Amino acid sequence: MNHPLKPFLDEYVPAINGHLESLVFLDGELEGFAGPLAEAMHYSLEAGGKRLRPILTLMAYRMLAPDWRRALPVAAAYELVHTYSLIHDDLPAMDDDDLRRGRPTNHRIYGEALAILAGDGLLTEAFRLLTENVAAAPEVVVKLVAGLSRAAGSRGMVGGQAIDILIQGKKTGREKTLLEVLHRRKTGALISASLLAGIDLADGSPELRSRLAEFGEVIGLAFQVADDILDEIGDEASLGKDIGSDRELDKLTFVSLFGLDGARDRLAGLHAQARTLLVPLGPAAAGLRAVADYIVERDR
């Protein structure tokens, strides 16, 4: 990879991975009885994802303060929540996927019951991390918990996922609105919140907060459009999940709704919008600019 994002990844990803690996989900007494639960939680957590959300937390924080490692527990909390959502999404009752990030999905290794619990555990532990591992004033911790719970809950990610389930195979006549609402909630909310968490931890201004919230929504949507394009044209090896699975399920996607060219136009528009939002932030936003570029260029 020779991309402007590379130096940022080289710096942040090992730190994020190291922090995630160091997390202890059981105490001594439980270790002997519930070991496979912690194993299942770490299995998906360390399956080598892109770490987009924690990277965004670190980048946003670093725009305001140099000691970015202080933001690692907050960044980790976002990766825990993202990982829980993938485990539950992959379940037979949901998308029924066998592969994720090139490896068998959690329930294919640990069984459905433990996979459900591993997801539940990761979600709950994310909130414990925020209260026990973050060095910040109580007002800040409360803001962090509020931001994460709102973005991940029924008004955010879970709500978006519910729409995704509810519309399968149904024609509503308002597909275009619906697709945007779905992805703003399912993906955009958590991506935006991961940026805002970095700003909140560094006590950033309301102006910066609202600018980055919008940036997060835009790249969240771009990410999903790119994903839909990749699902249409990608190959199994590079994507690491079942290809064409969206089409098989007759899923509503940006490609199914706007065609491949239409989806590509939409992606270009979102990319321009994201870059415009960063202009006033100058060189401090170099990392975020690289993320926006990377999301768009993934499909090449």
Add this chain to the structure above:
Amino acid sequence: MNHPLKPFLDEYVPAINGHLESLVFLDGELEGFAGPLAEAMHYSLEAGGKRLRPILTLMAYRMLAPDWRRALPVAAAYELVHTYSLIHDDLPAMDDDDLRRGRPTNHRIYGEALAILAGDGLLTEAFRLLTENVAAAPEVVVKLVAGLSRAAGSRGMVGGQAIDILIQGKKTGREKTLLEVLHRRKTGALISASLLAGIDLADGSPELRSRLAEFGEVIGLAFQVADDILDEIGDEASLGKDIGSDRELDKLTFVSLFGLDGARDRLAGLHAQARTLLVPLGPAAAGLRAVADYIVERDR
């Protein structure tokens, strides 16, 4: 019902139910798209449970402060987490139950996918309630989030549930230790934490905190022993769930391990221990005393 607990139930349960019914899980935009998610969340939340955990929060708070309605959002958060755990426990991949509290289980009405999401949503919304609906200083809110996340996560309820899954059909040779660890985590941790949440909200002393933590663990265990006894001798109508389902699954229970008389002796011992812990608290603990008595007398 003519029990010393009745006046307490008459006062608290309508307030708890009213508060739960008033919770809004979606915003205007989502209402039209994800309505069934909120419906599924409210379905299980309002299935008429015993409300044990929220009652304990209110009782603990009221030992220290008269304005118990202030503790309702905290009490509600505990009921949300308890309800999520029931929805996930009932899933086909877990206990595969068709009935809960005398009504079809969540997934029997809404399907597995939405039931999983309803559980995820309730768990996440519990944390949102603590940060958005509780009138308390940030230090207190952080304590509340820490207490709930620790009790509900992999070191608490989820860890206990994982043990329950992992031991099914296995002989380990250390069944007696295991059964206690399992239930202290699966049931005791959240019951204890629901009491401590009331104490924390009212800024109670560390001494009272640790006394009630122990009381919570003891009645949590008593509750489970009583449950195992009821499962053995109860009838479907009064319990509202499938009878003998534990035995069918060859589950480890206090009855299967100690016999019916042994389990009854254990229950009596726990009851005495719970009452002894309350002695120094005098008349202020009348409500908690009634709860301890009620748990034991349920099997008559």
